[in-house]
Amino acid sequence: MSSPTPQPGILDIRPYVAGASTAASAPRGRLSRLASNESPLGPSPRAIAAYKQEADSLHRYPDGAASALRAKLAEHHGIDAAGIVCGNGSDELLALLAKCYAGSGDEVLFSEFGFLIYPIVTRAAGATPVVAPEPSLRADVEAFAARLSAKTRMVFLANPNNPTGSYITASELRDLHGRLLPETLLVVDAAYAEYVTVDDYDNGFKMVEEFDNVVITRTFSKLYGLAGLRMGWAYCPPGVADALNRVRGPFNVTGPSQAAACAALGDDDHAGAARDHNARWLPWLTAELRGLGLTVHPSVANFILVDFPGNAEAARGHLLSHGVIAREMDGYGLPNALRIAIGLEEDMRAVVAAVAEFLALSEG
Ligand SMILES: Cc1ncc(COP(=O)(O)O)c(C=O)c1O
Numbered sequence: 301m302s303s304p305t306p307q308p309g310i311l312d313i314r315p316y317v318a319g320a321s322t323a324a325s326a327p328r329g330r331l332s333r334l335a336s337n338e339s340p341l342g343p344s345p346r347a348i349a350a351y352k353q354e355a356d357s358l359h360r361y362p363d364g365a366a367s368a369l370r371a372k373l374a375e376h377h378g379i380d381a382a383g384i385v386c387g388n389g390s391d392e393l394l395a396l397l398a399k400c401y402a403g404s405g406d407e408v409l410f411s412e413f414g415f416l417i418y419p420i421v422t423r424a425a426g427a428t429p430v431v432a433p434e435p436s437l438r439a440d441v442e443a444f445a446a447r448l449s450a451k452t453r454m455v456f457l458a459n460p461n462n463p464t465g466s467y468i469t470a471s472e473l474r475d476l477h478g479r480l481l482p483e484t485l486l487v488v489d490a491a492y493a494e495y496v497t498v499d500d501y502d503n504g505f506k507m508v509e510e511f512d513n514v515v516i517t518r519t520f521s522k523l524y525g526l527a528g529l530r531m532g533w534a535y536c537p538p539g540v541a542d543a544l545n546r547v548r549g550p551f552n553v554t555g556p557s558q559a560a561a562c563a564a565l566g567d568d569d570h571a572g573a574a575r576d577h578n579a580r581w582l583p584w585l586t587a588e589l590r591g592l593g594l595t596v597h598p599s600v601a602n603f604i605l606v607d608f609p610g611n612a613e614a615a616r617g618h619l620l621s622h623g624v625i626a627r628e629m630d631g632y633g634l635p636n637a638l639r640i641a642i643g644l645e646e647d648m649r650a651v652v653a654a655v656a657e658f659l660a661l662s663e664g
Pocket of ligand 1: 337
């Protein structure tokens, strides 16, 4: 008997597997949930209060234009509110961008260890994924350039990248953009931009204002600790904002999410504390694990990628048995690595103790 068939490409999608938040084999008691790059400080108390306040208005549709939030974002970042489009997580915006700008016969280019959503949204749009190798676990402009073709409609670049934690510099980003045809859209996914402390990083906002083919996506899921609310946004040139506003659901971001995000943006102290916490514990964890003899890839985000050649799964299991949930990297083609988010001090000490014990047991 015949049955409805999904569009070409859909059944080629390897479903996204989210990082675990619990596990049957974990011990009872405190868990260090370090598999999803969430903020260990949680959201701003002001965001929680604003969210709760919305409880009495749940029968009302939200502001479909997210006007207050867009105005607040524009003020906060010194950008134009007209170019801001909000989404149900930045994931939604990445999917809508692919839907708007790529289709059958088109190619979408991203790097080998780029964020796993890119192949999913590319195939969902019916387009063909093209992968640029990442020689040193870092996006490489020449590798991108070598794979551009007349069919390349979009380029996705996570900057900083998940899961490698690496970034490309402001001048490399300009260089990459300079290689593209004007009709090829460069989507810079800057989900971790708030954590970056290096001087040669560019969040890309100026490029959006300069060029019609650059879009930046951002999120409240990471530094602002609002992953559960699914609030992302894109800063777009006028044509792209117009396209996204045509295809997005008219009420794609909820009222409580908008209120919480507005309040979070108003709490500089909390955002600063989250940034400071990361700036302290990211180098600490990196140094401690390197001190144990492991390769830790340099990261500018809120997680690290650590090599466990030949025994990453065993290491993950050992960490889990000590209540530490790390992220396996098989789906990214990095089966010898684990990704570990920056957590609270006790999480970080638990990681180091469990890894040290694992290494001692492996050697013994
Ligand atoms: C690089 C990157 N982009 C986008 C996202 C999605 O974020 P959101 O929660 O806004 O959908 C993530 C989440 O892990 C990410 O790592």
